[in-house]
Amino acid sequence: MSYLVLARKWRPQHFNEVIGQQPVVRTLQNALKRSRVSHAMLFSGVRGVGKTTLARIMAKALNCQSEKEDRPCNKCDSCLEITNGSALDLHEIDGASNRGIQEIRELKENIRFFPTKSRYKIIIIDEVHMLTTEAFNALLKTLEEPPKHVFFMFATTELHKIPITILSRCQRYELKRIAFAELHDFFKKVAEKEGVAVSAKALSIITREADGSVRDGLSLLDQMFSFGGDQVKDEDVVDVLGLVDHTVFEKLAASLLSGDLARGLELLDRTYRAGIDIKRFANDLLNFFRTVLICKTSPHPEELLDISDMELQEAKKIAAGQSAETLYQYFHLLLQGIGQMQYSPRPRMILEMALIKAAQAGQIVPASVLLERFDDCFRQSLSLPLSQVAPADPVVVETNQPEDIKEKDVSGSREVSAVKEKMSEKKTVSPKPAETEITQPGPSVAKSLAPATHQKDVRKNWDDFVAYVKERKSWMSHVLQLCDRVEEHDDDLIMIFSQPTEYKILDQSENMKLLTRYVQDFFQKELKPRLRVRGGEDACGNSDNSVSEERRALARDPLVRMATEVFGGRVASVRTGPKFR
Ligand SMILES: [Zn+2]
Known part of the structure; x- marks a missing residue:
């Protein structure tokens, strides 16, 4: 007794046995019901998804002698002949081995005659994309006006290799890879019916390996059945098929x-x-x-x-x-x-x-998360008692600069003016970001940084503003510190930098929005921050930097500075990729 491989044994003989191709099946059945079947059909899809199977079922249905609507009946002479491969009016041609013009000429000669037994002559050409150009051309004429008693059905795994002239004359059916769950259930059913107990994991591995193809999966099952007898275990799949769980x-x-x-x-x-x-x-x-x-x-x-x-x-x-x-x-x-x-x-x-x-x-932390972490660190260090915070270097300001000594609108702090009187030539301002009391008159004077309830001067309170920002968005304060000069014109707060790269990160709309809020909250004015480059026109204008200047600017980039600070490193060299601006 010859052994029938699973793929042939389980080949669907009726539309309702086809798995995973419901839309195509429904379309074909509707075409049959309405007698609107095209004389040229093309089934495409990866191997083992049911292209020739569907073509054969369709051939059966067209020639079925049953009066019932649900065709093929699989009982009449015509159906049985097709099932056992002896139907005279069904021609199955392998496009790979019959690809020349001569074969197509013979085929054309053949279809001139009426079918011997059945209603229709049906030509199935598998792997039709293998035909030569001449063969396709010879076929074209027939496809333009196919005889009423002939149906062509083509199957292909490579749709793109079919000439457009042929495609446009065919009704096309694209078959999908079969979904994992559907394939899994089907193989489970096959194993049960064949009386083989396949472990769940083994079945999963085989289904994964089948990769959407019924035929591939069935031949793997075949291999397993002949190896394991009535039982297939996890390790069998690994041993026999070399597959990994x-x-x-x-x-x-x-x-x-x-x-x-x-x-x-x-x-x-x-x-x-x-x-x-x-x-x-x-x-x-x-x-x-x-x-x-x-x-x-x-x-x-x-x-x-x-x-x-x-x-x-x-x-x-x-x-x-x-x-x-x-x-x-x-x-x-x-x-x-x-x-x-x-x-x-x-x-x-x-x-x-x-x-x-x-x-x-190792683990890569997204830049945004890193920035947030830096901010958290700085915030934590700010919440420490003052004694634990390393004092910042006092900034020495020359008194002969008129803007800096005319303190008429500073913060209304009496202490400051009292100290100012006592101060002789110089005044020192510490940018410490916390409120401090002046305990002794001396060269070091700290100002109150608590947001004032009234307007502040941009130039005089700039350092305080930077400290104010530092408490909220630490990285931003680092950028602000790079600012060379600030000016107030009408409603604009103009911040002048020496390089456009220094404020690049501020120029993003989200950051700009935040900066605007800080500026307005702190200075209590309807100011709009503007970014400028020294000598340049506007924030968006590119100043004409030489390459070396740009490299220096990159090394000074606030992000780079912060990174070197955090990791305790230094900038060894600057390498730039292709221009992105
Ligand atoms: Zn029938």
Whole structure:
């Protein structure tokens, strides 16, 4: 007794047995009911999704002798002949081996005659994209005016290779990859009916491997059934098919992301020893990181991913503890490694190096989070008692500058004017950001920084303003400190910098909005901050800097300064990428 492979045994014989192609099935059945079936049909889709199967069912339905509406009946002579492959009026042609013009000429000769037994002659050409241009041209004429007794059905995996002239004469049906859940249920049913107990994990691995194709999945099941008899266990799938259970990827990713590189390499070693193809493994691992990234970034990852619920839950769990940046870093380094693996005699080593590199790069914290952390640090240091705060260097101001000594509208503080009288030549202003009392007359005078209830002078209170900002948005105060000069004109508060790069970050609308609020709250005036560059026209105008000046400015960038301060480093060199401005 010959063994019938599962793919043939389970080939659908009726529309309602076709899985995963409901829209196409419905359209075909409606066309049959209304007798509006096109004389040229084209089924496209990846391998093993049911293109020729649907064409055959359609052929049966067209020639079915049953009076019932639900055709094919699978009982009449015509149906049975097609099922067992002896129908004289059904011609199945393999486009790959009959691709020349001669074969098409013979076919055209053949269809001139009426069908021998059935209502229609039906021509199915599989892999039709393999036909030569001449063959397509020869076919074209027939497709323009097909004889009433002939139906053409084409199947292809490569729709784009079909000439547009042919496409435009066909009714097209695009078949989809079959969804994981649907395929999984189908394979489960097949296993049950075949009397084989397949473990849940094994079934999941086979379904994943089938990648949307019924035929691929069924041939994997075939292999497993002939190996395992009436039972298929998890390890059988790994041993026979060389496939890896998804939990290996989960464990590997989790150990790498938690910084346990040793465990990660150990897992890789175990996989390698099990005889798994390392290039394939790397690709599957890459795919796993894609899954985790999608879980991280999409609110509905299940719509984008074709995986089991169990896998989805695990991926979500891993995604929850990581930043998208970190996950992308792993994805990127792995992708790079895979590229190098293609040409290397030692793919395992390259994969190991990629994983080490990724693990060493560590966790990436998004810049916005970093800025917030800096702010928190500064805020905390400000809330410490004054004695613990390192005093800032006093700023010495020459008294012969008229704007600075005419304190008529400072803060109305009597202490200040009292001290001023006692002061001889110089006056010292400390930009300390907290309210202090003057305990002894001397060269050091601190002003009150509490927001005043009335208007303040921009130039005189600038340092206080910077301190005020520092309490609220520390990074912004660093930028303000770079400002060379401030001027007040009408309703504008003009801030003059020496380089446009110094205020670049302030120039973003969100930051500008915040700055405006601080300015108006502090100075109690309807002022609008304006950013200018010294000697330049406007904030948006690019001043004509030489490259070296620009580099110097980059080194002075407040973000860079802050970073060097926080990490205790220094700027060693400045490298610029392609111009982005
Ligand atoms: Zn029938």
